[in-house]
Amino acid sequence: MGAPIEFEIRRRTLVASSAAVAIGAATGQRSGAQSRAALTPSGAEDSTITLTVNGVEQELTIDNRTTLLDLLRENLKLTGTKKGCDHGQCGACTCTVNGQRVNSCLSLAVMHDGDEIQSIEGVGTPDDLDPMQAAFVANDGFQCGYCTPGQIMSARSVLDEIRAGIPSHVTDDLNAQIEVTDDEIRERMSGNICRCGAYSNILAAITKVAEEQA
Amino acid sequence: MEFNEPAGENVFDHSKVVGRPTPRVDGPLKVSGRAPYAYERHDVAEGQLVGYPVVSTIAQGRITNMETEAALNAPGVVAIVTTLETGEMPIPSDMNVAPLFGGAEVAHYHQAIGVVVADTLEQARAAAALIKVDYDVTKGSYDLEAAWQEKREDRSDPVSRVGDFEAAFEAAEVTLDQEYRTPSQSHAMMEPHASIAAWKDGKLTVWTSNQMIEWTRQALATTLEMDPEDVRIDSPFIGGGFGSKLFLRADSVLAALGARKAGRPVKVMLPRPMVMNNTTHRASTIQRIRIGAQQDGKITAIAHEAISHTFPGGDGENAISQTQKFYAGENRLIVKHLAEMHLPEANAMRAPGEAAGLMALEIAMDEMAEKLGMDPAEFRAINDTQVDPEDPDKPFSERHFVECLNRGSEAFGWGDRNATPGQRRDGNWLIGHGMAGAYRGSPAQDSGARVRLQPDGRLIVETDMTDIGTGSYTIIAQTAAETMGLPLDMVEVRLGDSDFPVSAGSGGQWGAASSTAGTYAACLALRSEIAKKIGVNDTDSLTFKNAGVRTGEKQMTLASIASEGEIVAEYTMEFSDSRDEEIVSTFAAHFVEVGVHVATGEIRLRRMLAACDAGRILNPITARSQVIGGMVMGVGAAMMEDLAIDEGRGFFVTHDLANYEVPVHMDIPDQEVIFLDTLDPQSSPLKAKGVGELGLCGVAAAVANAVYNATGVRVRDYPVTLDKYLDQLPAV
Ligand code: FES
Numbered sequence: 034m035g036a037p038i039e040f041e042i043r044r045r046t047l048v049a050s051s052a053a054v055a056i057g058a059a060t061g062q063r064s065g066a067q068s069r070a071a072l073t074p075s076g077a078e079d080s081t082i083t084l085t086v087n088g089v090e091q092e093l094t095i096d097n098r099t100t101l102l103d104l105l106r107e108n109l110k111l112t113g114t115k116k117g118c119d120h121g122q123c124g125a126c127t128c129t130v131n132g133q134r135v136n137s138c139l140s141l142a143v144m145h146d147g148d149e150i151q152s153i154e155g156v157g158t159p160d161d162l163d164p165m166q167a168a169f170v171a172n173d174g175f176q177c178g179y180c181t182p183g184q185i186m187s188a189r190s191v192l193d194e195i196r197a198g199i200p201s202h203v204t205d206d207l208n209a210q211i212e213v214t215d216d217e218i219r220e221r222m223s224g225n226i227c228r229c230g231a232y233s234n235i236l237a238a239i240t241k242v243a244e245e246q247a
Numbered sequence: 248m249e250f251n252e253p254a255g256e257n258v259f260d261h262s263k264v265v266g267r268p269t270p271r272v273d274g275p276l277k278v279s280g281r282a283p284y285a286y287e288r289h290d291v292a293e294g295q296l297v298g299y300p301v302v303s304t305i306a307q308g309r310i311t312n313m314e315t316e317a318a319l320n321a322p323g324v325v326a327i328v329t330t331l332e333t334g335e336m337p338i339p340s341d342m343n344v345a346p347l348f349g350g351a352e353v354a355h356y357h358q359a360i361g362v363v364v365a366d367t368l369e370q371a372r373a374a375a376a377l378i379k380v381d382y383d384v385t386k387g388s389y390d391l392e393a394a395w396q397e398k399r400e401d402r403s404d405p406v407s408r409v410g411d412f413e414a415a416f417e418a419a420e421v422t423l424d425q426e427y428r429t430p431s432q433s434h435a436m437m438e439p440h441a442s443i444a445a446w447k448d449g450k451l452t453v454w455t456s457n458q459m460i461e462w463t464r465q466a467l468a469t470t471l472e473m474d475p476e477d478v479r480i481d482s483p484f485i486g487g488g489f490g491s492k493l494f495l496r497a498d499s500v501l502a503a504l505g506a507r508k509a510g511r512p513v514k515v516m517l518p519r520p521m522v523m524n525n526t527t528h529r530a531s532t533i534q535r536i537r538i539g540a541q542q543d544g545k546i547t548a549i550a551h552e553a554i555s556h557t558f559p560g561g562d563g564e565n566a567i568s569q570t571q572k573f574y575a576g577e578n579r580l581i582v583k584h585l586a587e588m589h590l591p592e593a594n595a596m597r598a599p600g601e602a603a604g605l606m607a608l609e610i611a612m613d614e615m616a617e618k619l620g621m622d623p624a625e626f627r628a629i630n631d632t633q634v635d636p637e638d639p640d641k642p643f644s645e646r647h648f649v650e651c652l653n654r655g656s657e658a659f660g661w662g663d664r665n666a667t668p669g670q671r672r673d674g675n676w677l678i679g680h681g682m683a684g685a686y687r688g689s690p691a692q693d694s695g696a697r698v699r700l701q702p703d704g705r706l707i708v709e710t711d712m713t714d715i716g717t718g719s720y721t722i723i724a725q726t727a728a729e730t731m732g733l734p735l736d737m738v739e740v741r742l743g744d745s746d747f748p749v750s751a752g753s754g755g756q757w758g759a760a761s762s763t764a765g766t767y768a769a770c771l772a773l774r775s776e777i778a779k780k781i782g783v784n785d786t787d788s789l790t791f792k793n794a795g796v797r798t799g800e801k802q803m804t805l806a807s808i809a810s811e812g813e814i815v816a817e818y819t820m821e822f823s824d825s826r827d828e829e830i831v832s833t834f835a836a837h838f839v840e841v842g843v844h845v846a847t848g849e850i851r852l853r854r855m856l857a858a859c860d861a862g863r864i865l866n867p868i869t870a871r872s873q874v875i876g877g878m879v880m881g882v883g884a885a886m887m888e889d890l891a892i893d894e895g896r897g898f899f900v901t902h903d904l905a906n907y908e909v910p911v912h913m914d915i916p917d918q919e920v921i922f923l924d925t926l927d928p929q930s931s932p933l934k935a936k937g938v939g940e941l942g943l944c945g946v947a948a949a950v951a952n953a954v955y956n957a958t959g960v961r962v963r964d965y966p967v968t969l970d971k972y973l974d975q976l977p978a979v
């Protein structure tokens with residue numbers, strides 16, 4: 034008996050699509066791969082992009098399959114942005130693109146030519162913490178710390194989003210100015226999982242910053 | 248140094264640092280993204296390659312062929328290691344039963360069967376998908392219900408029997424006989440297992456994410472048939488563990504084998520969808536509880552019989568363990584069954600045994616209280632015991648459970664609740680209140696540390712202890728600062744390196760009490776070294792204070808004493824058997840308020856409170872975080888967490904963070920934690936106990952009891968999800 038889940042069909046599909054890509058690609062940068070083009074996995078070409086990361090412009094030639102998350106963590110060695118799932122399920126990889134928070138694991142780096150990226154490293158340093166980072170320390174808004182950069186990136190964006198009048202699932206009155214309530218914060222932070230369960234303390238940290246900025 | 252009698256008065260009884268709310272010393276590194284976790288250590292080894300795991304897609308059987316040629320020829324691929332070429336490898340340790348890698352046998356789904364090493368992740372992952380594996384599948388049974396039906400009446404080999412349970416239960420005025428079910432659960436820590444491995448001159452270094460450094464060093468040496476001296480493990484930051492990182496896992500083995508074959512360092516992170524089937528989990532259980540009591544509430548008979556699945560040779564989930572100690576009752580019966588299955592290996596997850604056992608026992612106690620017409624908190628208090636109910640000659644060292652119940656009730660306003668289910672409403676919400684007791688043992692393990700007084704007066708503490716978010720960095724720094732009379736910022740703590748003295752490690756909630764004891768022992772040794780250095784015979788005549796030492800009239804700074812070179816001391820605190828002459832345990836009472844929507848049945852938690860008795864609280868900030876974090880996990884256990892088993896194919900279907908749901912921000916309400924801050928001299932020199940697992944124990948039952956109080960529907964099958972009660976809700 035073979036494997037209960039048959040991979041044959043998928044493999045054939047894969048090979049076919051790889052060939053299509055190989056034919057369609059204008060620049061065959063991988064000389065060594067030519068002879069085995071039929072076996073080259075789909076999308077295995079490079080692109081050159083320019084983007085700004087934490088204020089520094091970068092030109093990079095990257096594998097088209099590289100996520101924004103791996104571009105930060107691997108190519109630029111900015112490992113503050115975390116990989117918790119690589120599937121948009123946990124929020125550990127949250128950073129901002131042109132000022133808006135994204136799950137960087139769900140976004141291919143090649144889509145960000147010309148974009149401005151901010152990661153946790155651009156927010157503050159151990160000796161010079163941003164108010165949100167300091168509030169996380171003061172309120173013990175973390176334990177293991179692995180979800181923390183994502184929580185902080187999200188938290189900063191959440192306050193921006195509320196100020197900008199962007200409603201959430203729990204916003205009652207779409208015409209009134211949105212208030213920074215516990216539920217608004219909880220709802221908007223719910224894409225950032227903390228398995229250590231620091232939620233109450235994270236809420237306290239965000240609330241403190243919101244009050245200071247009010 | 249041996250801890251062989253209860254701690255007397257010592258420096259911690261006049262503490263200035265220990266016991267004070269102290270923000271985490273590693274906080275700034277973590278919030279700025281500068282704390283280096285395992286997969287992120289670009290700096291430790293040049294030329295790192297990336298390994299992508301290949302895993303089995305059957306639960307049990309034999310690999311007949313692995314076709315790797317296409318993968319080998321794929322771009323960027325440097326090496327491939329397959330389980331067939333490696334051949335069978337030793338089981339890593341006697342605490343594990345499932346093989347991690349090696350040989351043609353497949354023992355469970357997503358067992359590692361290969362690793363593809365390439366220049367980049369993208370290349371390795373794509374190439375791994377080109378590997379074709381043929382299997383001979385062995386059909387297995389994965390049906391716990393069926394196993395339970397077979398073993399339910401078998402009491403031939405009980406864990407314990409005291410008195411005559413059957414007769415006492417028969418004679419009892421009020422009885423309860425119910426079954427409860429808890430699903431398999433996953434640790435689901437946020438950082439997946441990850442390792443970087445590098446070989447140099449036959450020696451192996453692995454930078455990884457692991458709770459127990461020495462266990463893992465030994466296990467890796469065993470697996471690779473190496474001298475442990477040639478293996479180094481380093482794990483300074485760990486993105487959560489909860490038991491999942493107690494042992495050597497496949498990421499380390501794959502990285503080591505890949506690096507050996509590629510001739511370059513290799514890093515491997517388990518992709519999230521592989522974590523839950525490749526690693527360990529908490530086994531599902533079916534539990535039968537019978538309680539008999541007199542009308543006055545005194546328990547006369549109690550039986551807890553449970554079955555859980557386990558990998559062959561394993562121990563499953565010890566759901567009966569708390570029932571042996573928690574409540575009084577003269578006639579007792581404890582039975583544990585195992586159903587061997589080729590599911591992934593069941594092993595320790597936070598509060599192994601108690602977490603699942605209390606999910607059942609504490610509903611049973613609630614049901615029993617209702618039958619007796621008693622307040623459930625009072626019913627528990629009536630059945631408190633200060634001695635081991637199985638061995639009345641053995642006392643608890645310190646047990647303040649009743650105080651937890653009283654303090655918790657009062658702070659929560661428990662007395663104001665409506666005891667009749669389904670009677671309280673707030674708008675469209677049915678309001679319910681529930682409570683539960685919590686019990687968790689508090690073991691200790693030998694723990695060593697090295698302390699190095701620097702010429703500038705700073706102190707460096709080195710120990711292979713780990714900080715998995717528990718706050719070890721901070722409490723160890725506090726302990727050293729206290730003992731040496733130093734300000735906290737003059738102490739630097741270094742953890743997680745197997746080159747440091749062997750510690751207790753992080754597990755079984757023994758870490759805090761044990762590792763601070765080890766640090767204390769090393770600091771006492773350093774005090775002696777300092778005494779020698781300044782020519783004083785009686786170390787006890789010295790006073791360590793304000794970064795200096797005073798003897799009689801003389802006052803010197805520690806910096807001046809070490810000015811010619813660092814002074815080093817190393818010591819291990821050994822816990823002798825005398826600690827076990829009394830039962831050292833922790834206790835809590837949990838209180839929960841929920842709202843259940845009258846129409847949709849949606850459950851929303853409204854507030855939670857825990858009152859904890861866990862010895863001296865070394866740092867109220869980090870201890871509280873441990874407890875609220877446990878409460879969050881308890882909410883998950885109550886309401887959503889479920890590693891659903893595919894009973895046909897033998898694997899966990901819900902194997903990522905989208906399908907295995909854990910609580911998010913919106914699920915968690917206001918939380919309050921009360922610490923009694925009792926001292927337990929029997930436990931450790933600091934009179935401290937564990938708290939990290941206690942916070943989880945009992946929480947799920949408190950939630951389930953609150954849902955019952957809100958709706959009148961009793962769900963005995965976790966998680967408490969809509970499908971199990973929606974059709975029974977009171978008419979709108
Ligand atoms: S790593 Fe991106 S959401 Fe989890």
Ligand code: FES
Pocket residue numbers: 174175176177178179180181226227228229230231437486487716
């Ligand atoms: S701090 Fe550990 S997952 Fe949030």
